[in-house]
Amino acid sequence: YKKGESQTNVEITNESDWEKLLQQEEDEMKKVCDDIIKVKPDVVITEKGVSDLAQHFLLKANISVIRRIRKTDNNRIARVTGAQICNRTEELVESMVGSKCGLFQIKKIGDEYFTFMTECEDPKACSVLLRGASRDVLNEIE
Numbered sequence: 645y646k647k648g649e650s651q652t653n654v655e656i657t658n659e660s661d662w663e664k665l666l667q668q669e670e671d672e673m674k675k676v677c678d679d680i681i682k683v684k685p686d687v688v689i690t691e692k693g694v695s696d697l698a699q700h701f702l703l704k705a706n707i708s709v710i711r712r713i714r715k716t717d718n719n720r721i722a723r724v725t726g727a728q729i730c731n732r733t734e735e736l737v738e739s740m741v742g743s744k745c746g747l748f749q750i751k752k753i754g755d756e757y758f759t760f761m762t763e764c765e766d767p768k769a770c771s772v773l774l775r776g777a778s779r780d781v782l783n784e785i786e
Contacts, residue, residue, distance in 0.1 A: 670697060677701035679733035685741050687748055691718055708748070710759060720769045724761060 656662050677698055680688060687708045688694075694702075694711045702709055713721075722729050725742025746763025758773070776782040 673697045674701060676733045677705075679736055681705045681707065683736050683738045683741050689713060689718060689721055691715055721761065723768045724764050726765075 654665065656665065673695060678701075680702065685707055687710065688702060689710045691713055692711065694709050699709055718729060721727070722742065724745065726744040727742025728740040730736050730740055744765040744767075745761045746765070747761070749760045749762070751758055751760060753773075753775075774782055774785055776785065
C-alpha cells in the first residue's frame with residue numbers, strides 16, 4: 645500500500661470552520677459517489693482505498709466495493725467483465741460498466757476471503773485454485 649501523492653495539513657481554530665470543512669468533504673465525496681451511482685454498477689473495484697463515507701453512500705445504493713487490488717488483477721477483471729478502467733469518476737459512462745460477468749461472489753476458504761466472478765460470457769482469463777494440507781505443500785506444487 646502506497647500513500648497518496650499529496651498530503652495536506654489544515655490548521656483550524658474555530659469549531660465552525662471544522663464543521664464547514666467536514667461538510668465540504670462530505671459534499672465532494674457525495675459528488676464522486678453520485679457519478680458512480682448514475683452508471684448503475686453492482687460492484688466497484690479500485691486499486692486505491694475507499695473512505696468510510698464513500699463506502700456508506702455506495703452501500704446505500706446497493707453497490708459493493710473491492711479496494712486495494714493489484715493493477716494486474718484490475719486489468720484481468722476488466723478483460724473478463726468487459727469493463728473499461730476509468731481514472732476519474734466524472735468521465736464514467738454506462739458503456740464502461742462491464743456486463744459480461746454473470747455471478748459475483750465472495751467466499752471464505754480456510755482463513756482467507758476470495759472473490760469469484762463466474763458465469764462470464766466469453767471469458768478471457770481464469771484462475772486456478774490450489775488446496776493443500778499446508779502452505780509448504782502448496783509452495784512445493786508451485
